[in-house]
Structure formats: C-alpha cells, structure tokens
Amino acid sequence: MSHVVCRVTVKELRARKRFWLGQAVVVGVLVASTSKSGAQVIPTREIMMPPWNNFQIFEPFPLPQLSDPDTRDDVAPEDTPVKNRYHPEYAPRGIRAGDWMINPLVSAGALYDSNVFSSPSGAQSDISTELGGRLRAHTLWERHGIDMQLSSLSTLYARHSGLNQTDAAFIGKGYFDIDHSTRLLASLRAAYLHIGVGTLTSPAGAIEPTPYSLISGTVALSKEFGRVTTVVGGQVDAYNYGSTRAQDGSIINQDSRDGPVYIAYGRTQYAFSDKAAIFTSIEGNRRDLRGTPTESLESYGYRALAGFDLEFTRLIKGEIAGGYQRQHFLASSIGDIEGPAYRAMLTWSPSRLIDVHFNAEQVVTEASDTSATGILANAVQLAVDYEFRPNVVWSTAAIFEKDNFKGQPREDKVYALDSRIRYSLNNVTSLSFQYRFTRRDSNLPEFSYDKHQVRINAAAQF
Numbered sequence: 001m002s003h004v005v006c007r008v009t010v011k012e013l014r015a016r017k018r019f020w021l022g023q024a025v026v027v028g029v030l031v032a033s034t035s036k037s038g039a040q041v042i043p044t045r046e047i048m049m050p051p052w053n054n055f056q057i058f059e060p061f062p063l064p065q066l067s068d069p070d071t072r073d074d075v076a077p078e079d080t081p082v083k084n085r086y087h088p089e090y091a092p093r094g095i096r097a098g099d100w101m102i103n104p105l106v107s108a109g110a111l112y113d114s115n116v117f118s119s120p121s122g123a124q125s126d127i128s129t130e131l132g133g134r135l136r137a138h139t140l141w142e143r144h145g146i147d148m149q150l151s152s153l154s155t156l157y158a159r160h161s162g163l164n165q166t167d168a169a170f171i172g173k174g175y176f177d178i179d180h181s182t183r184l185l186a187s188l189r190a191a192y193l194h195i196g197v198g199t200l201t202s203p204a205g206a207i208e209p210t211p212y213s214l215i216s217g218t219v220a221l222s223k224e225f226g227r228v229t230t231v232v233g234g235q236v237d238a239y240n241y242g243s244t245r246a247q248d249g250s251i252i253n254q255d256s257r258d259g260p261v262y263i264a265y266g267r268t269q270y271a272f273s274d275k276a277a278i279f280t281s282i283e284g285n286r287r288d289l290r291g292t293p294t295e296s297l298e299s300y301g302y303r304a305l306a307g308f309d310l311e312f313t314r315l316i317k318g319e320i321a322g323g324y325q326r327q328h329f330l331a332s333s334i335g336d337i338e339g340p341a342y343r344a345m346l347t348w349s350p351s352r353l354i355d356v357h358f359n360a361e362q363v364v365t366e367a368s369d370t371s372a373t374g375i376l377a378n379a380v381q382l383a384v385d386y387e388f389r390p391n392v393v394w395s396t397a398a399i400f401e402k403d404n405f406k407g408q409p410r411e412d413k414v415y416a417l418d419s420r421i422r423y424s425l426n427n428v429t430s431l432s433f434q435y436r437f438t439r440r441d442s443n444l445p446e447f448s449y450d451k452h453q454v455r456i457n458a459a460a461q462f
Contacts, residue, residue: 051175054185054220054231057265057281060309060319060345079314081347082355082385083395090391090424092461099140107132109432109457116160117207118198118440118449128157130457146174162245165194165209181224185233189216198449200375200403203244203252210254211242227271235263239289256297259289269309277309279321291331299334299374301327301364303341318346318358327364327374334374334407337364357383357397374406391424412442432457 053059080086095102109130115123134151154166169191176184194209195202202210220233239261241254262285269279282304289297307321326338341362348356359381364374383397396419403412417437424430434455442448 051183051185051222052173054183054222054233055187055218055235057231057233057267057283058303058305058321058343079352082353082387082393085387085390085393087390087424090427092427095462100137101140103136103138103461105132105134105136105459105461107457107459109455111155112454113451114453115449115451116157116163116197118451120445120448123449123451124160126157126159126163128155128163130155130455132459143177144175146172148172162208163197165211167191167193169193183222185218185220185222187216187218189214191215203254205246206244206252207247208245210244210252212254212257213240214238229269229271230267232266234265237261237263256290256292259287259297262286262288275311278307279309279319280304280306281321295333296330299327299329301325301337303364305341305343307343315350316346316348318344320344320346325362325364329374329406331407337374337376337406339376353387355385357381357385359383376404376406378402392421394419394421396420410442410444410447412440412447415439415441428460428462430459430461432459 092103092105095104107130109132111128111130112125113128114125116126117124130153132151132153134149136147136149138147139145149171150169151171152166152168155164157163169189171187171189173187174185178184191214192211193214194211196209197206214237216235216237218233218235220231222229222231224230237260239258241257243254244252246252263283264285265281265283267279267281269277271277282302284300284302286300287298291297303323303325305321305323307319309319311317321343323341324339325341326336328336342360343362344358344360346358348358350356360379362376362378364376379399379401381397381399383395386394388394396417399414399416399418401414401416403414405411415437416439418434419436420432420434422430422432432455434453434457436453436455437451438453439450440448
C-alpha cells in the first residue's frame with residue numbers, strides 16, 4: 001500500500017486541523033443528537049483540537065512547542081490522528097466569498113433498528129430514512145476567527161410514525177487574539193433536539209421522543225506564560241422540555257426539567273518539556289432546574305482533577321488524572337454523590353495507519369425525574385481507527401459502563417460495540433456504514449434490553 005508523503009508547516013497543519021475539527025464536530029452533532037442508542041451516559045468522543053478544546057476543560061490540551069522552531073521537525077500529515085487526517089484530494093473546495101469560506105453539505109441515509117422502543121421483551125423493529133443538511137461559514141483571517149454552522153437532521157420511520165423527529169441546531173464560535181499569548185473565545189448554540197425513546201434520560205414509559213430546546217453560551221480566556229498555560233471560562237445552558245406520550249395514551253409532562261445549568265471552570269498546565277506537562281483542572285456547576293411541588297431537581301457540585309499529560313514517544317501519548325467530585329442534590333431522597341474521580345485518555349499508534357485509544361472516566365450526572373435524578377457512572381472504552389487507504393477509514397469502539405443510581409435500588413451495566421467505515425469517493429461525495437450493538441443489563445428487569453442498529457449514509461459536501 002503506497003502513500004504520498006508530503007511536508008507542511010506547523011502553521012498550515014494547525015489551520016487544517018481547525019478546518020477538519022469543524023467538519024467532525026458538526027457531523028457528530030447531527031448523528032449524536034438523534035441517536036436512538038445513546039443510552040449510556042459517557043459516549044464515544046471526538047478529539048477536541050485548539051482553540052475549541054478551551055470550551056471542554058477536561059479535554060486534553062496540546063503540549064507547547066518549546067524547542068527552537070528553526071531546528072524543530074514539522075509534523076507530517078501521516079503523523080496526525082487517523083480519524084481527522086487531512087488529504088487535499090478529498091477535502092471540500094468550498095465557496096469563497098471575500099474573507100469567508102462557505103461549505104454546504106447534504107446527506108441521506110437509512111437506519112435499521114431491531115428494538116425501536118428499547119423494550120425488555122417483544123422488541124419491534126423498523127427502518128427509518130435520515131435526511132440531513134448543514135451550512136457552514138468560516139473566516140479566512142490571519143488573526144481572529146469566526147465559525148458559524150446551521151444543521152438539521154430528520155428521521156422518518158416506515159411503521160412507527162410516532163418516532164419521527166427533526167432536530168435543528170445553530171452553532172456560532174469565535175476567537176479573538178488579544179496578543180500573541182492571550183486569546184478570548186466565545187460560542188453560542190441554539191438547538192431544537194429530542195431524547196430518544198428508551199435512552200437513560202427518556203421518561204419511563206414514553207413511546208415517543210421527548211422534544212426540548214437548548215440555548216447555550218460559553219466564554220473562555222486563555223493565557224500562556226512561557227511554560228504555563230491557563231484557561232478560565234464559564235457556560236450557561238438553558239433547557240426547555242416539551243411533553244411526550246405514554247403507551248396508554250396519557251401525556252408525560254416534562255416541565256419539571258426546565259431551567260438553566262451554570263458552569264464555571266479553570267485549568268492550569270505547566271510543561272516540563274515538549275513531551276511532558278502537569279495540570280490541574282476544576283469545574284463547578286449549579287443545576288437550577290424547576291422540579292415538582294413535592295421534589296426538587298436542583299443540585300450543585302464540582303469535579304477537580306490533577307494529572308499528567310505525557311508523550312512517551314510518538315507512539316504513545318495522552319493524559320492520566322485523578323481527583324475528587326461531589327454533587328449535592330437538594331432532594332433528601334438523593335442527597336450527596338461524592339468520592340474519588342478519575343480520567344484517562346491514551347492513544348497508541350503502532351503504525352501510521354493505526355490509532356488505538358483507551359478512555360476511562362467517572363462522572364456524576366442525572367436522568368429523567370420519572371426514573372432517578374442522581375447517577376454515578378463509570379465507563380471504559382477501547383477504540384481503534386485504521387486507515388485502509390487515504391479515503392477509507394474504519395473506526396470501532398467497545399464500551400463498558402456501570403451506572404449506580406442514587407435514590408432507588410437500581411444498578412445498570414451497559415455493553416456497546418460501535419463500528420463505522422467512511423469511504424470518500426472524491427472531494428464531494430462520501431459513503432459511510434455503521435453497525436452498533438447495545439445491551440443494558442439492569443437489576444430492575446424493566447430497564448434491560450438489547451438492540452442492533454445498522455446505518456448507511458451518503459453525503460455530498462462542497
């Protein structure tokens with residue numbers, strides 16, 4: 001198998017990474033926002049690249065380039081992550097409009113789901129049509145940058161029309177370089193989305209997706225002091241839930257889940273060299289949800305981690321961190337969830353064609369008020385990305401998650417396998433195939449289920 005080897009400057013490579021990150025993030029939003037199998041709390045992740053990783057304080061930060069730029073080797077394209085690797089012959093051309101580049105995308109596909117209601121018995125299967133579109137516009141300025149994206153995805157079922165849904169989202173992001181070492185970032189997201197039937201946050205007994213709107217804003221400030229990089233930021237997410245329908249035809253009102261979630265975060269990283277750094281990060285939150293007259297859904301808490309960012313060789317790199325977390329729920333039936341916390345994200349590249357990822361994490365979250373509102377989730381993920389050819393990439397991930405519920409005697413174990421192949425025919429058209437298996441084993445039998453999903457998709461981008 002032959003590959004064309006070319007060299008690019010670090011500056012060009014970073015620009016290309018930002019471009020492909022925008023592509024990957026929006027496609028991920030289109031798929032994840034309507035996934036009927038997203039039952040687990042901790043999903044598979046796309047790698048966040050600068051500068052947008054400043055919005056996710058627990059995502060890995062790249063190590064600074066401390067060596068002499070005149071003697072430093074440029075990073076070859078074949079040494080970048082397989083999943084987001086840049087190949088000019090398959091990159092969309094875009095439509096130039098002054099200092100702006102516009103990239104439209106349309107997609108169409110089909111999804112087979114062996115258990116559309118995620119039922120423990122009497123599973124019903126169906127086939128749905130998925131129609132998606134996206135319009136992206138981003139600046140080509142030498143300094144500063146704006147990236148705006150408008151996307152939608154409609155899912156239409158052949159036999160169960162009550163599961164039909166259309167999601168739409170607008171995402172606007174921008175950064176302003178105050179000076180060579182200081183950057184201000186901001187983002188705004190407005191979306192109309194749905195919670196899939198049978199997923200962990202779906203109301204118990206629902207047979208239709210639960211609609212909700214989300215308005216989210218984030219501001220972050222990053223500063224470099226030589227070997228030290230510091231980021232502080234804040235985020236507000238405002239949720240407004242609609243109603244769904246139960247099997248007996250009754251309406252399940254979800255107004256109790258309405259309200260804002262406030263987040264403040266900070267991270268400081270000190271680099272010993274180009275290959276090693278130590279960091280501390282902390283995130284505090286307040287979930288000011290409406291609740292019911294008899295039970296509050298409000299909570300507040302924090303998660304703090306400290307660890308190492310290491311690049312042992314060009315073959316192995318990543319982050320390992322440990323710390324403590326606490327979430328206090330005002331409802332006496334839930335109380336506090338607290339204890340040690342951990343996070344690990346490692347990548348091993350045995351060759352330039354293969355990336356092996358290992359992720360492990362513990363988080364505190366909440367589910368629908370009709371089920372439980374406090375969950376301690378532990379997840380482990382092993383994933384592989386393999387580049388058969390520059391235009392054919394196979395990605396697969398195996399996931400195990402254990403969910404402990406606070407407020408009811410429930411414990412779930414989730415096993416999932418996700419395998420995808422992306423085939424780019426040229427710089428316009430691409431095909432993808434996905435198979436996903438999900439099994440949830442609960443000590444409460446009514447929450448256990450198996451499901452298989454097969455998805456094919458064709459996309460055209462310009």
